[in-house]
Amino acid sequence: MKFIFGAAALCSIISAPVFAQSQAQQDRIDKVAQLVVTAPICQRLGMTVDPAIGTKVEAAFQAETATWQVAPAIVDALKLASLRRQNAMLRVDLDTASSNARTDEQLRGLRAIVMGYGRTCMEAIRDPIFSQVITVPAGYDLNNAVTAFSDSMLEAGGLASWQTPAIQARGDMMMLAGTCRAQIGAARSDALVSQFGQTDDARVRGYYRRSFDEGLADTDLNFTLAQCNRAITNQRNDIAAAGR
Secondary structure, three states: OOOOOOOHHHHHHOOOOOOOOOHHHHHHHHHHHHHHHHHHHHHHOOOEEOOOHHHHHHHHHHHHHOOOOOOHHHHHHHHHHHHHHHHHHHHHHHHHHHHHOOOHHHHHHHHHHHHHHHHHHHHHOOOOOHHHOEEOOOOOOHHHHHHHHHHHHHHHHOOOOOOOHHHHHHHHHHHHHHHOHHHHOHHHHHHHHHHHOOOOOHHHHHHHHHHHHHHHHOOOOOOOHHHHHHHHHHHHHHHHHHOO
């Protein structure tokens, strides 16, 4: 984002005896910083973000703050501090939530966080500055967009909303087919893929392929043939228990 302000602003403010901004002005600075930092997520959520958003927001916000009775150096320093704070908050929110999402409750928590940022994006399209650089296509559905974004973060762990127990169990079999290929041979590995990795759903099919590829690339397990046979038998049972 081009909406970044020089570190010199911090130095220029050291000698200032008073921060003259009002609470409303501070709130506006924080809101603009929040919307700038959230813009990439808005794009991931299917919104259209102007490639020149940084330049345009910078110019518009300078015009807005020109009427404030606050020294420009103070405004610049506050903007820089707020941008750093908003960036750190976003990173902590998403990194922590996605790494901890191992249960249904935690999964819902991650989705709630993404929805919160989605609502911020909806604020952006009504903001006098950001409505010029962030728009939504006709028929846009925030709920569907949040689900898709959350799923993209959780798919690798098998916790996406569409990954039923049956899909997860088959994905685990695909991983075994890759991991154990050297031990069980190409023909048997291919047979497992053919039996358990077929689907008309392109999204699920991609998940199966990636699971197989991950297993194929895993050189750390070093399963013996006996271990592979046991794992495959157990996985067949899990698939049968999971049903369709």
